Amino acid sequence: MFEYLLFSLLNTLVLGMLFFMLSSGLTLIFSMMGVLNFAHASFYMLGAYFGYQISAVFGFGPALLLAPLAVGVLGALVERYGLRSVHKYGHVAELLFTVGLAFIIEEAVNLIWGRNAVTYPVPNFLDFSLFTLFTTSFSAYRAFMLLISVGIFAGVYLVLTRTRIGLIIQASLTHPQGVSALGHNVPAVFMLVFGGGSALAGLAGVIGGIFLITEPAMAATLGPIVFVVIVVGGMGSLTGALVASLLLAAIQTFAVGIDVSLGDIFARIGFQMSPGGLLKDLWRIKISHTGPILPYLFMVLMLMFRPKGLMGKRES
């Protein structure tokens, strides 16, 4: 039991911080610009592929630096020459633009790297077990992921709270017009945040592509969960995104290890469910099988009962 709890907790941290790295940029972009960026997870995918490609030539170290940088520059260009032009036609046009962009990136990845997963291995210097407890081992790569993502969280937090540009970003979350009337170049701040958010997604891709899998469907796999994170955490709240990331990772991680059916749960509290009848299939469902739908259930409930999320700054 202790072994299950400890490793589930560690895996929750690893997965949760990966979600956070993806969702932090998205929540800032959403809150500041009102743009529901459906292409955000595609930048994560690009980060993975750029990381894979650069690693193959120059090694993992340069990939960790260059791939997010390339994705960040691409994101900034998308904002400057794409979204900014579409902005005058309203949020629906912006949303359709990002949906189209997501398809373009996915097809481009298919064209360049093919439809199958690529082999993006753990770098040699991190390919060992950090420790083993009872029968389970924890890899050095997972610890490295955790270290990077915690470092990124600390960095983003410090930039937002201790620097002048961070204060301008925070102010723009609620009153972008007020910020521009004070003489600050809000469009440039938008570009910076969009580029920075894309770079963070790219970094998540560089390390997540190894941890999960690097394939053209990876954006579609992780994209929806990131939207769940920002809805549950609350628009524009980095702390909310962190809490929601860890919460949703915990739900998924712990659910996988609970091999109990709904019928078993009712039996333990004294209600024997009939093995036949209309609902017999429902009682047989195991908690471990519900892991993938639990985050979405959580999001629906959150939208019904607390639409601004756990720590949101805006309701709309």
Place this chain on the structure above:
Amino acid sequence: MLEVKELHAYYGRSHILQGVTLHVGKGEIVSLLGRNGVGRSTTCMAIMGLVPPQGSIRYKDEQICGLNPHDIARRGIGFVPEDRWIFPGLTVLQNLQLGMKRKDQTGRWSLADVFALFPRLGERSNVHGGLISGGEKQMLTICRTLMGDPDFIMIDEPTEGLAPKMVEQVGELIEEIARRGVSVLLVEQKLSIALKISQRIYIMGQGRIVFEGQTEDLKNNQAIRKEWLEV
């Protein structure tokens, strides 16, 4: 200093400003009066570039119509909005610091000035902007704009919802602003404060200027007051 000619602005298909013409000279306090919904705030927003303007807006002999709001602010125009736009997650001090266009900006107003004029803001400098009272928010929003050292400032409904004592303080502050060489366009509904501190007055009605004159002219013209200001 500021010359606005034939200014038009739209919200969607609604034609809000229908050819506003006004001017503000150096060091003047000019009031823009009128009932709710006649376009006074939209005039300020259009001058500031926050609503797309059409027409001519010349500031210090330069055409600024169509520039971005931040470019207009950097030319020396300040705007205190009716909604105050206090940044709730930032402290009072951080709100004031963001009023400065650069971190090391110096000018007519310093933090020490602001805290001397309004000691309450100094006492609450580490409190988040979202947690201070309405009167404190009003002082903060005016002082934040002053920290950017504008040569011309538009102040939209600064006394709305304030206690009489606070209204008096706002009036004194506006006079102090003018004493330091800053031109003021004051958008107001309270005739008393406008008559007390302004040199000239414009009245708006249905998207246009319907009266222009010295303060004394309005004091002596009950018909105009009745037609365009009284409810």
